[in-house]
Amino acid sequence: MIVRWRKDQEYFIVRLYQDLxxxxxxxxxxxxxxxxxxxxxxxxxxxxxxxxxLLRVIAREQRQRGYRHEDRNEVQLRFDFS
Known part of the structure; x- marks a missing residue:
């Protein structure tokens, strides 16, 4: 999962993933x-x-700081390593 926020030229990006x-x-x-x-x-x-x-806490903090959530259509690839 990738979530992005912007405020003017500033950006904040969160990536959530499970490791191997x-x-x-x-x-x-x-x-x-x-x-x-x-x-x-x-x-x-x-x-x-x-x-x-934690992502909900971060989202609330970013809104309070004046950042706007940025929607992006991205394909999340799901690999099966089993």
């Missing part, structure tokens, strides 16, 4: 489109429910 050992990873990246400055952080979560809870 079954942990849920929530990656946050943010920066400014007009500069080379950007940051990223990764949080390992024990369950999908915990990851979604």
């Amino acid at each position: 050992v079954g942990d849920w990873i929530l990656s946050q990246s943010w920066g400014d489109c007009l500069s080379d400055e950007s940051n990223i952080s990764h949080t390992v979560l024990p369950s999908y429910q915990e990851a979604r809870r």
Whole structure:
């Protein structure tokens, strides 16, 4: 899952995915489109429910900071590695 927010030239992107050992990873990246400055952080979560809870908290914080949710039609590929 990929969720994007924008405020002027600033962006904030969250990616939620499950790694190969079954942990849920929530990656946050943010920066400014007009500069080379950007940051990223990764949080390992024990369950999908915990990851979604954190995503709801992040969404609320972004709205409070004046960011707008950006809809994008993206195809999420599902691979079966079993």
